[in-house]
Amino acid sequence: xxxxxxxxxxxxxxxxxxxxxxxxxxxxxxxxxxxxxxxxxxxxxxxxxxxxxxxxxxxxxxxxxxxxxxxxxxxxxxxxxxxxxxxxxxxxxxxxxxxxxxxxxxxxxxxxxxxxxxxxxxxxxxxxxxxxxxxxxxxxxxxxxxxxxxxxxxxxxxxxxxxxxxxxxxxxxxxxxxxxxxxxxxxxxxxxxxxxxxxxxxxxxxxxxxxxxxxxxxxxxxxxxxxxxxxxxxxxxxxxxxxxxxxxxxxxxxxxxxxxxxxxxxxxxxxxxxxxxxxxxxxxxxxxxxxxxxxxxxxxxxxxxxxxxxxxxxxxxxxxxxxxxxxxxxxxxxxxxxxxxxxxxxxxxxxxxxxxxxxxxxxxxxxxxxxxxxxxxxxxxxxxxxxxxxxxxxxxxxxxxxxxxxxxxxxxxxxxxxxxxxxxxxxxxxxxxxxxxxxxxxxxxxxxxxxxxxxxxxxxxxxxxxxxxxxxxxxxxxxxxxxxxxxxxxxxxxxxxxxxxxxxxxxxxxxxxxxxxxxxxxxxxxxxxxxxxxxxxxxxxxxxxxxxxxxxxxxxxxxxxxxxxxxxxxxxxxxxxxxxxxxxxxxxxxxxxxxxxxxxxxxxxxxxxxxxxxxxxxxxxxxxxxxxxxxxxxxxxxxxxxxxxxxxxxxxxxxxxxxxxxxxxxxxxxxxxxxxxxxxxxxxxxxxxxxxxxxxxxxxxxxxxxxxxxxxxxxxxxxxxxxxxxxxxxxxxxxxxxxxxxxxxxxxxxxxxxxxxxxxxxxxxxxxxxxxxxxxxxxxxxxxxxxxxxxxxxxxxxxxxxxxxxxxxxxxxxxxxxxxxxxxxxxxxxxxxxxxxxxxxxxxxxxxxxxxxxxxxxxxxxxxxxxxxxxxxxxxxxxxxxxxxxxxxxxxxxxxxxxxxxxxxxxxxxxxxxxxxx
Numbered sequence: 001x002x003x004x005x006x007x008x009x010x011x012x013x014x015x016x017x018x019x020x021x022x023x024x025x026x027x028x029x030x031x032x033x034x035x036x037x038x039x040x041x042x043x044x045x046x047x048x049x050x051x052x053x054x055x056x057x058x059x060x061x062x063x064x065x066x067x068x069x070x071x072x073x074x075x076x077x078x079x080x081x082x083x084x085x086x087x088x089x090x091x092x093x094x095x096x097x098x099x100x101x102x103x104x105x106x107x108x109x110x111x112x113x114x115x116x117x118x119x120x121x122x123x124x125x126x127x128x129x130x131x132x133x134x135x136x137x138x139x140x141x142x143x144x145x146x147x148x149x150x151x152x153x154x155x156x157x158x159x160x161x162x163x164x165x166x167x168x169x170x171x172x173x174x175x176x177x178x179x180x181x182x183x184x185x186x187x188x189x190x191x192x193x194x195x196x197x198x199x200x201x202x203x204x205x206x207x208x209x210x211x212x213x214x215x216x217x218x219x220x221x222x223x224x225x226x227x228x229x230x231x232x233x234x235x236x237x238x239x240x241x242x243x244x245x246x247x248x249x250x251x252x253x254x255x256x257x258x259x260x261x262x263x264x265x266x267x268x269x270x271x272x273x274x275x276x277x278x279x280x281x282x283x284x285x286x287x288x289x290x291x292x293x294x295x296x297x298x299x300x301x302x303x304x305x306x307x308x309x310x311x312x313x314x315x316x317x318x319x320x321x322x323x324x325x326x327x328x329x330x331x332x333x334x335x336x337x338x339x340x341x342x343x344x345x346x347x348x349x350x351x352x353x354x355x356x357x358x359x360x361x362x363x364x365x366x367x368x369x370x371x372x373x374x375x376x377x378x379x380x381x382x383x384x385x386x387x388x389x390x391x392x393x394x395x396x397x398x399x400x401x402x403x404x405x406x407x408x409x410x411x412x413x414x415x416x417x418x419x420x421x422x423x424x425x426x427x428x429x430x431x432x433x434x435x436x437x438x439x440x441x442x443x444x445x446x447x448x449x450x451x452x453x454x455x456x457x458x459x460x461x462x463x464x465x466x467x468x469x470x471x472x473x474x475x476x477x478x479x480x481x482x483x484x485x486x487x488x489x490x491x492x493x494x495x496x497x498x499x500x501x502x503x504x505x506x507x508x509x510x511x512x513x514x515x516x517x518x519x520x521x522x523x524x525x526x527x528x529x530x531x532x533x534x535x536x537x538x539x540x541x542x543x544x545x546x547x548x549x550x551x552x553x554x555x556x557x558x559x560x561x562x563x564x565x566x567x568x569x570x571x572x573x574x575x576x577x578x579x580x581x582x583x584x585x586x587x588x589x590x591x592x593x594x595x596x597x598x599x600x601x602x603x604x605x606x607x608x609x610x611x612x613x614x615x616x617x618x619x620x621x622x623x624x625x626x627x628x629x630x631x632x633x634x635x636x637x638x639x640x641x642x643x644x645x646x647x648x649x650x651x652x653x654x655x656x657x658x659x660x661x662x663x664x665x666x667x668x669x670x671x672x673x674x675x676x677x678x679x680x681x682x683x684x685x686x687x688x689x690x691x692x693x694x695x696x697x698x699x700x701x702x703x704x705x706x707x708x709x710x711x712x713x714x715x716x717x718x719x720x721x722x723x724x725x726x727x728x729x730x731x732x733x734x735x736x737x738x739x740x741x742x743x744x745x746x747x748x749x750x751x752x753x754x755x756x757x758x759x760x761x762x763x764x765x766x767x768x769x770x771x772x773x774x775x776x777x778x779x780x781x782x783x784x785x786x787x788x789x790x791x792x793x794x795x796x797x798x799x800x801x802x803x804x805x806x807x808x809x810x811x812x813x814x815x816x817x818x819x820x821x822x823x824x825x826x827x828x829x830x831x832x833x834x835x836x837x838x839x840x841x842x843x844x845x846x847x848x849x850x851x852x853x854x855x856x857x858x859x860x861x862x863x864x865x866x867x868x869x870x871x872x873x874x875x876x877x878x879x880x881x882x883x884x885x886x887x888x889x890x891x892x893x894x895x896x897x898x899x900x901x902x903x904x905x906x907x908x909x910x911x912x913x914x915x916x917x918x
Contacts, residue, residue: 146223257343270855302741302766303354347585364394595619712739
């Protein structure tokens, strides 16, 4: 009996001790949650009940001595979906997501009443169109989001994430996400990011987008959380179901003069030698032209070719074209998106007067290996997607080369058999997504052109750039990005004429920039962008060296130029009402010309020459030579007259501190660049625009009419016969004057149907005025005269007709007024020699330009399971065989002045290109 009594007392003691145990001591390092639970059970009387798969793979470290078990559990379950409930007998039950209540919360019945009122109020605002019952055969997945907080009284929780293409891993933009049976909805941005506020409990999310399979997701939300979607492509033809917004972006967006180029559709536009080229597509749009066929550079709204900022993944590229503008220098298969700003330039961009070409390259596929390639008459092209870490990082590598040398060597003309005309370009992009909030992108690019039509001179020009970008999401309303890049353009001329004057001549321009951009979205109606940037220029204006030991050429190097251009910018978009929207921005730039270097000081009020040179000033390294500042305002207004009709207006003022030096009519790869300094001031422009935008027949047709007026100052030009290369006193050859341009742009697009494409027409004028009290610095008596690229009439038509899903016919027609030219108008004899008298500069014009191109496109069958999907393009460039003049020049033969005309493509040029995607 006594033994039984002792046993009962011992058991009672054990029960009492276990029920009163309040602290524990445990230590663990890089342990899983399951291992920590085992450690707690081994060092205490607590016992756990849970589902093994709930624990996840989180690793924790902790050192706890005589602390309540709740403190340990709160620490290890932080940032997980696990809650717990502690029973009186030291048993702990783990719960996923939700909370076990053992009593009603305070004011429970009052809170319930408030919730009911809230629900009732919310239902009043529901759009009846969302109540249409939708039948779907898609599987509904269930996701539990967040961990319930017993103390929370919130009525909405935030759900965010990214939506990507299941096959390619690339983001899906403009995807609609709505909560079934409610008016709650949102859409993804261009990066595939979305954010939506949901009531606690269960919601059914439905997604829809053209070309993407619809999906339904059951979400049970307990707290803020994240959910990424991977959606598959829809390969079914939608004949009757059309998913569209209420109004199109071209009507509703606030900024003017912005054009999106559909890179994929560019394959249907017939171009020379079958090459896809987004820049050629851009010149078919109103307001964008070139000086002539086979000429590099662009003229946007009456601006010079050096007034365009061309960006590739945020890095500047100076020469984006191969072979004097015939081919693009960018691999078309690598380009994701192209946006051209020719009217209202966002405040984050600066340094150019006329336009911005913002080109984004594709991210690599993080899921599977794939690629795209093409083989044409003179070029070959390939792009490969290489996953590095599945669903996290990938490489995209692209390469392209021309093999035109064999054509030159096969010609009967002996003078051309030793000629060379080849190029290559290569690009690589690496992306790594660390998590939903951090993404790193790195882009590298290199290109080279070799050109020699004579046997004694070889022209070589190169591009190189490297950019790094870090994207970070701070929270649902704040994002930021940091960009670093370095870009270089250089050329060399190697002359080997077999004599003793052989030389190697070179030039290079390089810039390095750091840019921080932030975005804050206050709500759906108001957002703010702001940031800072700083760019370092380094230019080697020119050098010449002997090509070999026998050369008697004297080495010469023009001193290096350096400058720092920094800026701060801020811009915001505000929708005052559903009809009236404003996009306003301000940019302030500071330009410092830096030493070391020498600056020449001339007499005021007299032409710059050796006779008026007063002194030379020397500046030490990094010493500030001159400072220029530029306050720049950007303003765009939009008013919706009707849901499908809007009127827009904008104002821009811009500064440009770097100038292209060229006395050719068209852009040449051996043009050099010059920084502003004591003698050369920065260019400046003000542009005003007003436009009307209208859509017809359920957005089947888009119509826009936009007028502009631009006035410029300090536009760079040169004296007649100016020497550009290797000139140590280039400022004595420079003229700076006023510019004026105005015009009206008309664009009609048909976006859908078997026949689609656009008609564009531009009437514009571009003038320059070079006035001075001194005759040698005055051109055309100081009056305004047409610029080299003044073309009043510019008409273009791009059309594609689809016979079936696989066969289509494309056409491209261009008509332009002939550009201005200076002709000889007489001659006289002096001291027994004949002298030619020329007209006023740009008084006459070369003949008008027109060209028709045709292409027939054949797509392979659309079977889903194929090794590769093919696409054939058979095209004829210049079908009419029009002998369009590229330039007109004059020679003297037998004492007589004769005019001659040069052309680039004077006959039809057929080509066939095979493309395949795998």
